[in-house]
Structure formats: structure tokens, C-alpha cells
Amino acid sequence: MELQGAQEPFDIEIGNIVYSVFPEEKDVFLVFKDGQEYVKIIKDTDTAWLKLNPETELPMFGMDEEVHFIGQKIDEELRR
Numbered sequence: 001m002e003l004q005g006a007q008e009p010f011d012i013e014i015g016n017i018v019y020s021v022f023p024e025e026k027d028v029f030l031v032f033k034d035g036q037e038y039v040k041i042i043k044d045t046d047t048a049w050l051k052l053n054p055e056t057e058l059p060m061f062g063m064d065e066e067v068h069f070i071g072q073k074i075d076e077e078l079r080r
Contacts, residue, residue, distance in 0.1 A: 012073035014066075021074055028052070031070055041067050043075075 009022045020032040027043035040052040042059060049071030050059040 010077055012070065012077055014069050014073060019070060019073075021070075021077070029074055039067065039070075041071060041074075043071065049074075 007023055009020060012019050012021055017033065019038070022030040022032070024030055024040075029041055030037065031039050031041060033039075040054070040057065041049050042052055044050045044059065049067050050061065051064050051067050052058065053060050
């Protein structure tokens, strides 16, 4: 299955918050919240997403619920 629009930025909504998502390299996304750079995340497995350290860009292991929800929404958007 080929993912459509994988290179184009898109918006996702969680609750009443709109995030702007900018695909970077494979499975890496830069996320903006309220117009500010917020977090960079990477897809770890089919169901797990990790936050990248802002300075080293290494994955930060540990459950982050917001990152998980953002990742789920990115998956949904990419499957459209």
C-alpha cells in the first residue's frame, strides 16, 4: 500500500488542539502546536511512537500519552 501525500505538511486535531505536522525523513515528523515548534516524533513500531530529544534527536523511551495520540492521528492521516 502506498501512502498518499506523505511529503506534504498536514494538520491533525486532538480535542480542541490543532497540530501542524511536517514529515521529515522516513517515520520522523516535526509537530507544531499553537504555531510553535513543539516536538519531533518517530514511529518506533506499528503502534508506538517516541519523542526525539530536541538536542541530540535520539529517541526518548518512556510513555508519553500526547505523543502516542499525535502518532495515532498521523497514522490515520497517512492512510487516507
